[in-house]
Ligand code: SF4
C-alpha cells in the first residue's frame with residue numbers, strides 16, 4: 378500500500394506534506410514534460426512507508442490512501458507510480474510555505490475537479 382497525491386494538489390504546492398514525510402518520498406517534477414507530469418507533487422509508492430502523516434498536513438485535502446482514492450481521481454494513483462519511469466527527473470523540493478486556503482477555496486478546488494466530499 379501507499380498514499381497518493383491527487384490532482385487536488387495541482388498548482389497549490391505549499392509543501393506542508395514534504396516537511397513531515399519521515400522518509401522523504403514526496404517529490405516534485407523537474408523535467409519539461411508537463412503534459413505527462415503536471416504541476417503537483419508525487420509520492421513514490423516504493424518508498425512510502427504508509428504512515429499517513431502527510432495526509433492531515435495537506436490544506437487542500439489532496440492526499441489519500443491508495444485504497445481510498447476517489448474514483449474521479451483513479452488515474453492519479455497510476456500517475457504517482459509513473460514517476461518511477463523517470464525518477465532522475467524528480468527531487469524532493471525545497472519547502473516554500475504559502476497562505477492556507479479558506480474552506481471556500483478548498484471546496485471550489487474540489488468542484489473544479491468534479492469531486493464533492
Ligand atoms: S500539502 Fe497537499 S496541496 Fe500542498 S504540496 Fe502537499 S499534497 Fe500538494
Ligand code: SF4
Nearest residue numbers: 398425426428429431
Ligand atoms: S504516508 Fe508517510 S511515508 Fe508515505 S508519503 Fe505520506 S508521510 Fe511520506
